[in-house]
Amino acid sequence: xxxxxxxxxxxxxxxxxxxxxxxxxxxxxxxxxxxxxxxxxxxxxxxxxxxxxxxxxxxxxxxxxxxxxxxxxxxxxxxxxxxxxxxxxxxxxxxxxxxxxxxxxxxxxxxxxxxxxxxxxxxxxxxxxxxxxxxxxxxxxxxxxxxxxxxxxxxxxxxxxxxxxxxxxxxxxxxxxxxxxxxxxxxxxxxxxxxxxxxxxxxxxxxxxxxxxxxxxxxxxxxxxxxxxxxxxxxxxxxxxxxxxxxxxxxxxxxxxxxxxxxxxxxxxxxxxxxxxxxxxxxxxxxxxxxxxxxxxxxxxxxxxxxxxxxxxxxxxxxxxxxxxxxxxxxxxxxxxxxxxxxxxxxxxxxxxxxxxxxxxxxxxxxxxxxxxxxxxxxxxxxxxxxxxxxxxxxxxxxxxxxxxxxxxxxxxxxxxxxxxxxxxxxxxxxxxxxxxxxxxxxxxxxxxxxxxxxxxxxxxxxxxxxxxxxxxxxxxxxxxxxxxxxxxxxxxxxxxxxxxxxxxxxxxxxxxxxxxxxxxxxxxxxxxxxxxxxxxxxxxxxxxxxxxxxxxxxxxxxxxxxxxxxxxxxxxxxxxxxxxxxxxxxxxxxxxxxxx
Amino acid sequence: xxxxxxxxxxxxxxxxxxxxxxxxxxxxxxxxxxxxxxxxxxxxxxxxxxxxxxxxxxxxxxxxxxxxxxxxxxxxxxxxxxxxxxxxxxxxxxxxxxxxxxxxxxxxxxxxxxxxxxxxxxxxxxxxxxxxxxxxx
Numbered sequence: 098x099x100x101x102x103x104x105x106x107x108x109x110x111x112x113x114x115x116x117x118x119x120x121x122x123x124x125x126x127x128x129x130x131x132x133x134x135x136x137x138x139x140x141x142x143x144x145x146x147x148x149x150x151x152x153x154x155x156x157x158x159x160x161x162x163x164x165x166x167x168x169x170x171x172x173x174x175x176x177x178x179x180x181x182x183x184x185x186x187x188x189x190x191x192x193x194x195x196x197x198x199x200x201x202x203x204x205x206x207x208x209x210x211x212x213x214x215x216x217x218x219x220x221x222x223x224x225x226x227x228x229x230x231x232x233x234x235x236x237x238x239x240x241x242x243x244x245x246x247x248x249x250x251x252x253x254x255x256x257x258x259x260x261x262x263x264x265x266x267x268x269x270x271x272x273x274x275x276x277x278x279x280x281x282x283x284x285x286x287x288x289x290x291x292x293x294x295x296x297x298x299x300x301x302x303x304x305x306x307x308x309x310x311x312x313x314x315x316x317x318x319x320x321x322x323x324x325x326x327x328x329x330x331x332x333x334x335x336x337x338x339x340x341x342x343x344x345x346x347x348x349x350x351x352x353x354x355x356x357x358x359x360x361x362x363x364x365x366x367x368x369x370x371x372x373x374x375x376x377x378x379x380x381x382x383x384x385x386x387x388x389x390x391x392x393x394x395x396x397x398x399x400x401x402x403x404x405x406x407x408x409x410x411x412x413x414x415x416x417x418x419x420x421x422x423x424x425x426x427x428x429x430x431x432x433x434x435x436x437x438x439x440x441x442x443x444x445x446x447x448x449x450x451x452x453x454x455x456x457x458x459x460x461x462x463x464x465x466x467x468x469x470x471x472x473x474x475x476x477x478x479x480x481x482x483x484x485x486x487x488x489x490x491x492x493x494x495x496x497x498x499x500x501x502x503x504x505x506x507x508x509x510x511x512x513x514x515x516x517x518x519x520x521x522x523x524x525x526x527x528x529x530x531x532x533x534x535x536x537x538x539x540x541x542x543x544x545x546x547x548x549x550x551x552x553x554x555x556x557x558x559x560x561x562x563x564x565x566x567x568x569x570x571x572x573x574x575x576x577x578x579x580x581x582x583x584x585x586x587x588x589x590x591x592x593x594x595x596x597x598x599x600x601x602x603x604x605x606x607x608x609x610x611x612x613x614x615x616x617x618x619x620x621x622x623x624x625x626x627x628x629x630x631x632x633x634x635x636x637x638x639x640x641x642x643x644x645x646x647x648x649x650x651x652x653x654x655x656x657x658x659x660x661x662x663x664x665x666x667x668x669x670x671x672x673x674x675x676x677x678x679x680x681x682x683x684x685x686x687x688x689x690x691x692x693x694x
Numbered sequence: 695x696x697x698x699x700x701x702x703x704x705x706x707x708x709x710x711x712x713x714x715x716x717x718x719x720x721x722x723x724x725x726x727x728x729x730x731x732x733x734x735x736x737x738x739x740x741x742x743x744x745x746x747x748x749x750x751x752x753x754x755x756x757x758x759x760x761x762x763x764x765x766x767x768x769x770x771x772x773x774x775x776x777x778x779x780x781x782x783x784x785x786x787x788x789x790x791x792x793x794x795x796x797x798x799x800x801x802x803x804x805x806x807x808x809x810x811x812x813x814x815x816x817x818x819x820x821x822x823x824x825x826x827x828x829x830x831x
Binding site for chain 1: 738789790804818
């Protein structure tokens with residue numbers, strides 16, 4: 098019953114999305130207010146029917162309804178309840194339902210928060226979102242229906258949820274990642290609306306900015322959680338493999354970062370409108386491209402979903418329509434605008450645009466490396482482009498970017514007197530390279546990239562702090578200084594300092610990680626990189642849905658007990674799958690202890 | 695009764711399986727830390743030929759265990775990185791190399807990114823030079 102009801106709601110959502118993509122848009126063109134006013138109720142109904150459908154699927158998991166093929170493939174009666182919920186988005190069909198649900202959530206947010214928008218723009222924006230939603234829902238309904246039955250010969254028990262996914266990190270990683278992916282649909286819809294109306298100006302940028310920043314933040318957290326999960330679950334301390342699925346999430350992130358910066362220029366200076374619009378369109382297109390690459394199975398990835406050519410064709414078709422029509426509209430409308438460069442070489446505008454050029458280059462590079470094996474295969478050559486390639490190439494645009502990042506935030510719009518900044522910048526440069534040299538010296542071994550990486554990180558960090566002192570120089574007390582900061586300055590500084598931490602972490606773990614293969618028995622100890630690992634005990638464990646064994650290590654530093662680590666080897670009974678779990682501990686900044694077996 | 699038997703079978707097969715796995719894990723011990731480092735780099739840059747997208751270091755498949763053992767033995771026998779990579783390439787094709795070789799046929803792969811970056815920068819500065827309208831205050 099719940100399966101039929103869920104399916105019915107999905108069909109209803111499909112019809113509602115068609116209505117949403119037609120009525121408000123038509124109403125906005127014919128100035129028919131009664132049609133325009135259907136927008137909000139349609140969005141609310143659309144959201145509710147998808148939510149209902151999602152709840153039906155979750156309920157099917159909860160009561161172990163193995164007459165539904167998707168439940169039978171991804172759950173098991175022994176699976177703990179919390180994983181039954183996350184199993185809803187553990188594979189292709191369910192995760193796409195979540196994807197559409199999240200899109201409808203964004204639409205709901207726009208329909209409520211965006212009520213101050215001009216009525217016709219409001220209708221058009223939600224109508225464009227309705228079209229995108231319509232594409233996704235039809236994809237779900239026609240190629241990947243999660244409610245398909247196994248009747249009449251249904252299995253007594255389900256095969257299991259992939260053990261790798263039975264983990265807290267994986268419960269929250271996909272929803273946040275999707276919120277980011279899909280969130281860029283909102284900036285996309287704003288851009289399309291602006292193109293339809295032929296009016297894009299600073300107001301347009303001001304509306305788009307918060308939505309873009311929200312989507313970007315979700316995507317950032319989503320990627321970070323995925324990385325964290327890979328770090329402790331996949332073993333050996335890897336957190337970024339340049340796997341196609343990771344690249345698929347990284348592409349919209351890079352392009353979205355460029356978009357955020359260029360929106361700032363359009364908002365504050367009312368310029369580069371065409372460029373910003375183009376970025377808004379391409380960021381969401383890259384989200385779609387990533388979806389296509391991962392869901393169609395054209396690229397071999399560790400996280401690949403099922404291999405089904407009909408799905409690939411569908412998304413490719415949808416991608417073609419979306420990108421094609423957006424591109425046509427863009428070329429047709431934006432060619433009239435001619436942008437003049439009314440700023441000098443040394444100005445915030447210039448640095449923000451260079452940021453854009455570098456981010457776009459980085460996007461291209463990652464896209465190129467990810468797709469290259471596909472092209473090569475078309476010419477009958479099977480090659481792999483993996484982490485060593487990206488690690489060698491990707492730093493090139495990034496080094497340039499970090500060099501600019503240390504200076505950019507300090508500059509004025511339009512024009513900045515270079516001589517005013519010369520002395521402080523020289524001081525920051527000296528301080529950054531000096532401190533970096535000391536840090537590398539303290540680490541023991543000199544690596545050029547660690548020195549460069551840390552110097553750049555310090556350069557950016559010191560620049561950011563110098564910027565804060567400049568902004569607050571008129572305030573007397575520290576309290577006034579802090580409370581006087583605008584939210585945009587706080588956000589910018591936090592984001593840039595986040596980059597500093599990321600960069601330092603990357604160079605330090607890449608070069609100073611220690612990895613050893615050792616054979617140990619209970620009671621033995623090993624000294625590795627200043628830490629003593631004592632193998633305390635080995636025990637068998639028995640849980641609801643798995644058996645296994647666990648080894649407990651005590652870690653000591655200079656004879657002082659730090660922490661116990663307990664990696665496990667699990668055997669999942671239902672799916673007959675082995676899974677290694679590693680437990681780690683972070684020991685401030687530079688050294689992370691990792692044990693796997 | 696039957697469930698008991700099934701349970702017994704499961705547990706005994708589990709035990710059997712875990713013993714096999716433990717047996718399959720080899721520890722690679724090196725006297726020379728320089729060689730240990732090369733071992734890690736090589737197993738990181740070689741792709742497990744039958745896995746989805748994993749390197750030898752991360753993969754626990756029997757094939758990559760065997761390949762790791764080969765890398766280990768060849769390193770101890772004093773072969774160079776280049777020799778080992780060539781050996782692997784001859785056996786499994788270029789597909790096994792996660793770092794594509796810098797050969798003529800891969801020239802575009804390695805130069806492409808730098809070309810893109812240069813083109814984008816040139817286009818931008820060219821546009822800037824042409825459209826610049828700065829009236830000095």
